[in-house]
Amino acid sequence: MNKAVQLEENCYKVDLNEAPKLKVFTQRQLDKIPQFMRLPEEARKGVEVAALVFPFRVNEYVVNQLIDWNDWENCAIFRLTFPQKAMLLDDDFIALEKAYDEGDKESMKAHIERIREGLNPHPAGQMELNVPFHDGEPVEGIQHKYEQTVLFFPTQGQTCHSYCTFCFRWAQFVGDKDLKFASKEINQLVEYLKSHKEVTDVLFTGGDPMIMKTKALKSYLEAMLDPELDHIKTIRIGTKALTFWPYRFLTDDDSAELLQLLEDVVKAGKHIAIMAHYNHWKELTTDVAKEAIRQVRATGAEIRSQGPLLKGINDDADVWAKMWKAQVALGIIPYYMFVERDTGAHHYFEVPLVKAWNIYREAQKQVSGVCRTARGPSMSASPGKVEVQGVTEINGEKVFAMRFIQGRDPDWIQRPFFAEYDEKAGWLDHLKPAFGEEKFFFEK
């Protein structure tokens, strides 16, 4: 470990002198995972075939310390990282399995492409609607949908330490080049921000920007300290490294410099918000995860948590209540509960809106006010972030009460609206306006 920069004193049982190497496994290396090889053959085959379609990458930390292999069938972290047979429709699975068994590369490729095409790889019009123009040219690597916040996709931060089976940006990990928002040019970002004084937040996202070497991240973050970017008050970094590779903040070659960088940017007067993706309290149970959180917070950065609600992983109020409590105990601020987007194996992970609201409500009931800061369940849909406020009855009609948390048009924000109650609806476009209206107000 580089001792030039000292870490905070270690308070959990983590050997900071032992630096585990990030060892990852992909579809072709499934047979190198001993715990996986002990599963029944049918289960292994299901994963092997599903992982041809969905991005699969898991590392040794997740395999050895997070997954409960003794109860793998019910393990949320196993489902979070290992694609499951049922994520494919039966006919698709059978066809692909046949081609795979026969070693027919052409046929496999054709099936994989066809199946992926059918999984709505381009949700919420991200490519067409959110990419801004500067001097008449589209700005590469940027999305600017909501007035105050610009999303930036640094080129080197477009993969992850492990992949989530339900990832809404899954298409970029399976080689759909068109979907990479990755930017080569930090200058373009700085120029864009200089001419957009309404922007207060820059969100570095991916993939996972924490996959980058500190040196690369530093060049991006330091660019935000330009005196002409005084209007940028908050730098957010979207990451799942606190779950998938907490060693990033503790024992990697450049982790001490990473913490130093966060501290320096905070000292320069910017708020750093680590937007940590969490799905389950299990992710917070290891000493190394807790110590990483502690070290990050010691830099003056805040950690906010967000993540989608997923069938079979966390569709249980107790899981959310326990997760929020564990987060707050560690100093993390719960931020959003998302509804899973309608992409990828949506049929497998989908939780109907009414159920999502009940889970949210039952979880909120179990925790104190400091844990109730997560808004949701929220859909990041094309018109904006739409929250299900609840189910109620107005003049004898059962309806969903909804509101915009964010809107493509800022005037929509915080406007309540009503939709016909629908037990099965799982996304905004499944809903119809209540009270016999033709259209929702934002569609007019």
Ligand SMILES: *Cc1c(COP(=O)(O)O)cnc(C)c1O
């Ligand atoms: C969620 C989101 C943001 C950030 O919204 P906040 O409510 O400020 O957290 C920004 N841009 C896009 C495209 C988003 O989906």
